[in-house]
Amino acid sequence: METPRGLIIIPCFNEAGNIVPLLRDLSEAGIGLDVLVIDDCSTDNTFRLASALVPTVRLPVNLGIGGAVQTGIKYALRKDYAFCVQMDGDGQHPPRQLSKLVEEFARGEANLVVGSRFLEKSGFQSTFFRRVGISLIRITMRLLTGQWVTDPTSGYRLLDRRAIELMAREYPTDYPEPVSLVMARTQGLKVREVPITMQERRQGQSSITGIRVFAYMVRVTVHMMMARAKGLV
Amino acid sequence: MSHYIHPQTAFLVLVFLGLYELFLLWRLSKIEFDLYDFFMLSLVALVPAFFVVFPKVILTATDLVGVKFPFLLLCGGLFLAIFLIIYSLIRRINASNRKIVTLAQELALRTGPLESVKVDSLPPEGGRTR
Numbered sequence: 157m158e159t160p161r162g163l164i165i166i167p168c169f170n171e172a173g174n175i176v177p178l179l180r181d182l183s184e185a186g187i188g189l190d191v192l193v194i195d196d197c198s199t200d201n202t203f204r205l206a207s208a209l210v211p212t213v214r215l216p217v218n219l220g221i222g223g224a225v226q227t228g229i230k231y232a233l234r235k236d237y238a239f240c241v242q243m244d245g246d247g248q249h250p251p252r253q254l255s256k257l258v259e260e261f262a263r264g265e266a267n268l269v270v271g272s273r274f275l276e277k278s279g280f281q282s283t284f285f286r287r288v289g290i291s292l293i294r295i296t297m298r299l300l301t302g303q304w305v306t307d308p309t310s311g312y313r314l315l316d317r318r319a320i321e322l323m324a325r326e327y328p329t330d331y332p333e334p335v336s337l338v339m340a341r342t343q344g345l346k347v348r349e350v351p352i353t354m355q356e357r358r359q360g361q362s363s364i365t366g367i368r369v370f371a372y373m374v375r376v377t378v379h380m381m382m383a384r385a386k387g388l389v
Numbered sequence: 390m391s392h393y394i395h396p397q398t399a400f401l402v403l404v405f406l407g408l409y410e411l412f413l414l415w416r417l418s419k420i421e422f423d424l425y426d427f428f429m430l431s432l433v434a435l436v437p438a439f440f441v442v443f444p445k446v447i448l449t450a451t452d453l454v455g456v457k458f459p460f461l462l463l464c465g466g467l468f469l470a471i472f473l474i475i476y477s478l479i480r481r482i483n484a485s486n487r488k489i490v491t492l493a494q495e496l497a498l499r500t501g502p503l504e505s506v507k508v509d510s511l512p513p514e515g516g517r518t519r
Contacts, residue, residue: 213497213502214501227494227498
């Protein structure tokens with residue numbers, strides 16, 4: 157039986173310090189999947205460094221994480237990949253744990269497989285404020301979709317063909333990770349989680365820190381409600 | 390209650406309407422906006438002009454709505470006109486945003502790599518052979 161073709165999508169913005177070590181780690185992990193880097197109009201050397209190692213798509217303007225990921229999903233759709241895996245370009249998503257997502261997909265019971273750092277509570281667990289905010293999003297997800305997702309903001313996820321077709325057509329530009337889960341559940345897609353251990357980002361700093369996380373999480377919650385309402389119309 | 394429009398007021402409002410419409414027509418001829426925008430922008434001058442040209446209609450409407458002063462109706466009319474303009478702008482900005490995102494993605498995908506490669510086959514330090 158032919159092994160389904162899979163694509164790893166790595167969206168990047170100014171990850172010159174992280175992208176090469178990540179790609180080397182992926183190579184050493186022996187995953188056996190294709191890889192595509194999406195450079196979201198970085199202003200540093202990300203494109204030059206990445207394109208020297210792997211095929212890299214460079215966006216002409218910065219579209220944000222949602223636009224960059226959707227670019228990769230569209231590529232996966234056009235090249236007839238059976239599934240694609242999204243992983244961040246900052247080194248937080250360990251390549252060796254990618255096989256857990258693929259194994260869950262191979263069971264054939266999920267359209268989306270999300271790598272959750274909270275199922276086994278190991279590795280980098282994020283800051284206190286973020287964890288509180290994620291709890292709020294978790295509760296909102298449960299109320300809107302009926303499903304309890306422990307890590308709705310995880311960007312380490314696998315999409316099967318059906319999810320690829322949905323999200324190539326429509327993918328949220330604002331707060332894409334949790335909102336896309338609401339979209340998927342509204343369309344009847346099955347979401348499963350697997351435990352993974354995330355790492356702290358190698359270099360750089362998150363732009364959402366401290367008390368601002370609360371405002372961010374409230375905005376995320378509102379967008380999730382809008383996605384659900386849109387699905388009902 | 391009688392409703393008297395002072396001739397000077399009517400004159401000023403109509404002169405403003407005339408000059409404003411001429412200005413909009415001039416900008417329209419430069420294709421700075423389309424006919425729909427022309428109509429929406431005209432509303433801010435047409436609403437007061439309607440008040441001075443048809444005072445009896447306004448008086449009846451004032452009684453129907455239940456406000457004491459026609460000026461309140463004028464304010465409400467202007468507010469509605471501005472709201473319609475803003476609503477139209479927001480819809481079009483969002484539509485343009487979606488088109489920009491799609492355009493940028495298509496441009497990147499069409500000028501980008503034709504095929505991806507297996508991650509296990511990275512070139513050694515020193516770069517990829519294209």
